[in-house]
Amino acid sequence: MQETLIMTPGPTYVHEDVRRALMKPITNPDLDLNFYEFYRGLCDKIKRFLNTENEVLVLCGEGILGLEAACASLIEPGDKVLCIHNGIFGKGFGDFAKMYGGDVVYYEGDYKSGIKYQELEEFLKNNNDFKVATLVHCETPSGITNDVEKLCPLLKKYGIITVVDSVAGMGGEEFKVDEWNIDIALGGSQKCISASPGLTLLSISSDAWNKIKNRKSPIVGFYANLNNWSTWYEDKWFPYTQPISDLYALDVAFDRMLKDKNMIERHKDIAHRVRHSLIEGGLELYPLDSFSNTVTTINIPEGITYKEIYEDMLNKHNIMIAGAFDFLKDKVIRIGHMGENCYEEKLYLTLKALNSVLKEHNIDLKKDLHQSFVLD
């Protein structure tokens, strides 16, 4: 008798060691000076994970809070913001920029491809007076990973502050904040990091801090105001009581990842094998290129619906996979292979179950999915 295998693109399985840390008795994180050292130690681990010397913060809230905090803190009314998008999440970034008064210009890429370096380069030649550019590293709904490594230095060349949502990327894709000139990098606890949902983390460059500290207008809001954090360690004061149990768990999650020298390789390998087995089976991936290493998005074949696949996977095979939403609703299914879910045996079971569900619905498969996965 086994638990439902949750193979959606996050939240991922939370390892028992991480959950055990949730259980630790707590101290008073406002008063206990040891807690300030703990929090700093955690941030240092995240720095190593993100390959950065930039300051790192963990906020008490879901991933979207980090994104909002970046926009709220950086953007002043009238600031020009470039919203680079090739997917649902990328486009939504623009709404946050506008909410805080940004004058948003949208740069739209092909929604089935990664953002093209040369096209953006061309565009920027005549359009580059932006204070901030927003960009999504891994577009979870479509399963596309943008080439942040090249795009950010390009933007930075024009003095544009880069804000990158890597919630679904970091941990599963290479991610080098300093080398790649990312001013604000955003992540969430519940994707590749495989801790419980409820925390968002971000790194902030000194360029970004400068913009924040030298605003002309005050930041609207307290909870998403990064300025409140500028001297937390010196003053031994947090803007609010810290979610200490969640932070204990996050710390263990980072310990686990920092010990795992093979993490990115594993994601690449598993993702490759998943895609290979789907293609060998005759199925069609949604993206044309720039495939994500953390989530695979598959076009639903003729003859079966999302609901049928989802329910049969769950009820007959005890495995939960995801569909998508917005314009992808009912068009695709998604299999997550991130963090603690990115292990061969889990994908084997998932592909075997999918194989069985499709066959029961008379979908023709050229090869058995799990067998191609194994033979690879």
Place this chain on the structure above:
Amino acid sequence: MQETLIMTPGPTYVHEDVRRALMKPITNPDLDLNFYEFYRGLCDKIKRFLNTENEVLVLCGEGILGLEAACASLIEPGDKVLCIHNGIFGKGFGDFAKMYGGDVVYYEGDYKSGIKYQELEEFLKNNNDFKVATLVHCETPSGITNDVEKLCPLLKKYGIITVVDSVAGMGGEEFKVDEWNIDIALGGSQKCISASPGLTLLSISSDAWNKIKNRKSPIVGFYANLNNWSTWYEDKWFPYTQPISDLYALDVAFDRMLKDKNMIERHKDIAHRVRHSLIEGGLELYPLDSFSNTVTTINIPEGITYKEIYEDMLNKHNIMIAGAFDFLKDKVIRIGHMGENCYEEKLYLTLKALNSVLKEHNIDLKKDLHQSFVLD
């Protein structure tokens, strides 16, 4: 060998059963329909706890997020807001109102007393065209509990939307949202509720919802925007991935409290005995009246400093108590007796230790604190 006893006014001790719930393996709270039922069940428990039929929400963030969400969602630029205050937290409420454009009028009470009904009644006769009034139930820094039972109906008589911060009150003080006409009641997970910090809960009356839904200007911000929650159950859609582990734990915390028929009585009794023993010992309470049942604030006697008390309590007796901040910094010490910390044996140990610390510093005590506590 025992753990440090954390007797500060929150976060409180988290019972093992509650922490064990943190450890439960999780599902995908976005996709798993059972989770929507769980979340609704949790909200129903909170309704019973708050004695209300109003809608209840739990937000992913510390208590201050609920307060900000109330202000951000209710207040439009130019709205008249009455900030009733007799303490640090009450006054700070006004800052949030102003942040979101409120035209704030401050009504200041005596900082050593509860807000006086008759004085406010008098004031309101000529000043009552407020959209919203903000009020703190229990002023944690000073240990004063305001008579919300009488004050809110008075405000409501003038059609004013009442927003009450009861983060440090609910669970330890009687609290009847519907009977007392509280439009938005705010609480946090980490005080009397005795769950880990990181969640804020609020009840919202239909009057408050009407104001929110009929705004002329859009709400600035997403994370603190209550409107995003208006159809979560019908649409099976949350504004962000829910902090499922923390919610599992909160649910158990409410189960425990709803089973405990004696909870408010216990807080009253313990608080009374604590105050009695301090007064018998010759110490002075900070408030003159309206003593809180969840936290006791004591003036630091001549001949000893906050630092000395705090450190001796911690280092020699393994008990953490709190001081305060702002104008109370170094003037008072505070002992929390809320939720899981509100048990006779814990206060006995705390008072015995305090007795010993004071005596070692040659502070004259008329009677031994722990003995008065026991004899009472």
Place this chain on the structure above:
Amino acid sequence: MQETLIMTPGPTYVHEDVRRALMKPITNPDLDLNFYEFYRGLCDKIKRFLNTENEVLVLCGEGILGLEAACASLIEPGDKVLCIHNGIFGKGFGDFAKMYGGDVVYYEGDYKSGIKYQELEEFLKNNNDFKVATLVHCETPSGITNDVEKLCPLLKKYGIITVVDSVAGMGGEEFKVDEWNIDIALGGSQKCISASPGLTLLSISSDAWNKIKNRKSPIVGFYANLNNWSTWYEDKWFPYTQPISDLYALDVAFDRMLKDKNMIERHKDIAHRVRHSLIEGGLELYPLDSFSNTVTTINIPEGITYKEIYEDMLNKHNIMIAGAFDFLKDKVIRIGHMGENCYEEKLYLTLKALNSVLKEHNIDLKKDLHQSFVLD
């Protein structure tokens, strides 16, 4: 980063739910009357599991304690005991019988086969004046499961008390105590039951109880004396303080198994597929017939040693498998597939790792082990 996969023939993986039960705060099991009901409820679950109306007891000690308790309690000096053996454990049973004064006759079967019904039938025709016969259901060292279903009724026809060690069988093999006339059936917590080691369980028929209660000589020993248990429920008295935490966990383990309607089928299926893939690969199983559904014993091929296989599996693939001892030492390796270890994905990983280890040592395999396992 994952834990070592322990694929030895027990102790097996202990499910988190079972381990969580270990953690439950305890009561005083000597004084708390609720505990007596709990213990009885647990025994009732075991009865259902064993398909018996016989009394069931759980003793505080490893599996061998149950075996000793059966011998110590049943056998008086001079009693004739038939030790039926076709393996190391079966033969060792005789030592226990002798220790307590039994006059032991050994009936030896082929060590590579199950005990043959007809041969035993023949033997018994002229040799049947035994008080007790001992028999092992599943010989863990060799991976052979004896046909207890037929052998016990045959013995019982002659009025012989049957004592069956099913420590490694029950849960993974069909096991019907009443239908099969098993007087004392023995099990341990750490094999298919998948609880932590430290408990032994046994069912005792009324025939066996009669022999125990009507002994002429006293039982030597207290801890292994079943007579001390004859009125535990009526008298609300246990011979010693019960290992309450271990029993809490065992109870959850039985809850899990009783809910799992497919348990025996799963063992049969996985065991079959494991053997199939090994044979397809050109490897040789140790037994010639009567293959166990809980452990597979494989002859080590020429060109590699046990130590090499064990260490490479562990150090390069993070999987622990077992060798054997006595005359099988260094001759075989054993893979356990019992209880919580009997899941497809675990055997897939194990066979894939074994495949890789053998290939690296230039052992020729006709087919890849894990691929045959999957293709089956």
Place this chain on the structure above:
Amino acid sequence: MQETLIMTPGPTYVHEDVRRALMKPITNPDLDLNFYEFYRGLCDKIKRFLNTENEVLVLCGEGILGLEAACASLIEPGDKVLCIHNGIFGKGFGDFAKMYGGDVVYYEGDYKSGIKYQELEEFLKNNNDFKVATLVHCETPSGITNDVEKLCPLLKKYGIITVVDSVAGMGGEEFKVDEWNIDIALGGSQKCISASPGLTLLSISSDAWNKIKNRKSPIVGFYANLNNWSTWYEDKWFPYTQPISDLYALDVAFDRMLKDKNMIERHKDIAHRVRHSLIEGGLELYPLDSFSNTVTTINIPEGITYKEIYEDMLNKHNIMIAGAFDFLKDKVIRIGHMGENCYEEKLYLTLKALNSVLKEHNIDLKKDLHQSFVLD
């Protein structure tokens, strides 16, 4: 809402850290060489705890198993054994000696006093040809602690092997195995050590080992046969699969105790204050002298029964205390103050509840029990 406080003389409260260790995932303790080092490390901690260089073993079974193992392994048919007793447990020791063929001579002390050194000295002058003497350190039923420090060297002077049951003593009373010449010292996991019941531990001197190894007759039994353990470390072989989860927990329990420099002092102090408050209240202790520091036995006053006290304590105050059995049944109540139960606040609550129960039954108390306890 709080749990029942279990204030019986064992099993005691098991600290959360110790229970959390129970939950750890396990390895195969038969095959994993690291486990042998772990087990040895645990035994080394126990040696420090017992102040001994003697070999230490932990057996998989309740405390009584250790006692039986000592008798079974040491005593050969016809061996002269001196059973020194002044209580129910001391006398019962003789039964074990007889079970294994011992020729038992009983030396009976006053059942309300500790064994008198001079009287035993006198006795031994003319009666000293014993192979083994058995003795109980702390008689749990009567609450008497014998002066093992003096008695064992006296016995040893005559070359007698001393076997001391300190199940209820070690951890709460000073206990120096080597200095006091104790050949076999016996303990259990569930008393002052405050781990879950199910383990017994013993230290064995080289004199004792010599007797065991040079027996003329074989030891009857396997599970209680210490000889099976003589080369466990060298051979990397245990007589049976070790109860690894329980051992993990025991290890943490010893870590906690070894860190606690004040443990014995605390037991002395609490025990003294408990007795003082009972006497001040006008109640009568059962023993006349040699009061135990781990359990206090109180004569039930006229006008109330054991059942009434037990049930009112449990049902009205949520505290479980114990009565006794055998000739003490219904004559006394017992309060345990051992290990994790030996903290001021727990005894305060217990005495306050007892005070209330007695008063409700119109038992006249000269002073309130909990107040004397506090004032002391």
